[in-house]
Amino acid sequence: MDFTFTEDELALTELAEQIFRGGTAVEQLKAVESTDDRFDRALWAQLAEANLLGVAIDDAHGGIGFGVVGLALVAQQQGRFVAPVPLVPTLAMGAFPLAAFGSDALRDEWLPRVASGTAVLSGAYAERGANVTSRSSVRATRTANGWQLEGTKIAVPAMRVAAAVLVPAAHDDGTLTVFIVDAHAPGLSRVDAVTTNREIHATLRFDQVAVGEESVIGRVGAGAGIVASTLERVNVANCAVALGACENALAMAAAYTSQRTQFGRPLSTNQGVAIRAADAYIDIDAMRVTLWQAAWRLDAQLDAGLAVEVAKYWAAEGGQRVVHATQHLHGGMGADVDYPVHRAFIWVKQLENVFGGGSQQLAKIGARIAAEARAR
Numbered sequence: 001m002d003f004t005f006t007e008d009e010l011a012l013t014e015l016a017e018q019i020f021r022g023g024t025a026v027e028q029l030k031a032v033e034s035t036d037d038r039f040d041r042a043l044w045a046q047l048a049e050a051n052l053l054g055v056a057i058d059d060a061h062g063g064i065g066f067g068v069v070g071l072a073l074v075a076q077q078q079g080r081f082v083a084p085v086p087l088v089p090t091l092a093m094g095a096f097p098l099a100a101f102g103s104d105a106l107r108d109e110w111l112p113r114v115a116s117g118t119a120v121l122s123g124a125y126a127e128r129g130a131n132v133t134s135r136s137s138v139r140a141t142r143t144a145n146g147w148q149l150e151g152t153k154i155a156v157p158a159m160r161v162a163a164a165v166l167v168p169a170a171h172d173d174g175t176l177t178v179f180i181v182d183a184h185a186p187g188l189s190r191v192d193a194v195t196t197n198r199e200i201h202a203t204l205r206f207d208q209v210a211v212g213e214e215s216v217i218g219r220v221g222a223g224a225g226i227v228a229s230t231l232e233r234v235n236v237a238n239c240a241v242a243l244g245a246c247e248n249a250l251a252m253a254a255a256y257t258s259q260r261t262q263f264g265r266p267l268s269t270n271q272g273v274a275i276r277a278a279d280a281y282i283d284i285d286a287m288r289v290t291l292w293q294a295a296w297r298l299d300a301q302l303d304a305g306l307a308v309e310v311a312k313y314w315a316a317e318g319g320q321r322v323v324h325a326t327q328h329l330h331g332g333m334g335a336d337v338d339y340p341v342h343r344a345f346i347w348v349k350q351l352e353n354v355f356g357g358g359s360q361q362l363a364k365i366g367a368r369i370a371a372e373a374r375a376r
Helices: 007-022 026-033 041-049 067-080 087-101 104-115 223-259 271-299 305-329 331-335 341-352 358-375
Strands: 121-123 138-143 146-157 164-170 176-182 188-194 200-211
Touching: 007 041, 007 067, 067 087, 067 223, 067 271, 087 104, 087 121, 087 146, 087 164, 087 176, 087 223, 121 146, 146 164, 146 176, 164 200, 164 223, 176 200, 176 223, 223 271, 223 305, 223 341, 271 305, 305 331, 305 341, 305 358, 331 341
Parallel strands: 121 164, 138 164
Antiparallel strands: 138 146, 146 200, 164 176, 188 200
């Protein structure tokens, strides 16, 4: 692939950087982290005004149609500034499957609201245990008026502010159907928990939740493919967030060790410090090239499964090495929660195991290699 970005993509990156930089001062981040929903509404409104919430939505529905690469560019800037907004849940978990598989009525109802910033979406894709997302702990039963959902979903982001959530539900024959469910539907309850990076995620309980036929995303029974396609985009977007956080953490470590002196010289002149920073730089480079390879393949409508797994592996494993190194290079300051570098650490730590950590990605890659060998 060609790793050169177009002029429009560079302009998009510059605009996103400008907005995130202006809206994420340390005191502002602290203020948002102390609120009940951990959602910076003012920053969200600025992103909507600049049409960045429509980055991956077509112009017919109020967006600018930059695709997966565009979404990743914006997500990368979110990660750089650890901005507390539900970008990935809304655009990747919610808007993408609606745009790609939803009916005309659903697209017309939801996509303009997403692009304008008036609707936050989420997705209930995570599962307990090994997190095999090709199954669901929510059951769908047909009724006279549509469907009834029963069961539990875990680790659902942004539910304190979401207008709707996309939910894969299982049938008796083992197939899945994806539904869009009103966040305040009768019978839907939640228990909230604070995550490692101070977000609020929910466990959702579906107790005879009624949904109509119009709430079906795609075809009945075709949900497994929709979930797989959606999670490829979600993983790429989360890899971009992790990349941005790691890039900024290393930049902060470089600045700190260049300014901090010990025994009459900057810390950065010590060989051990330089080697640790160089290793982090190499990991970031691997995160970067694997991310853009995966994003490009998705936009080019090529098979991207392996590329996404490789990118997710590097974001999980390489990302952890980077944020541990940058914490250590800050010495005692790295452990001070009043100092901003710790946010990169907790964000990358949170993202490490979302939809499978490094070991799970290696297992998937190994299974692919074994399957290819058997097919020869």
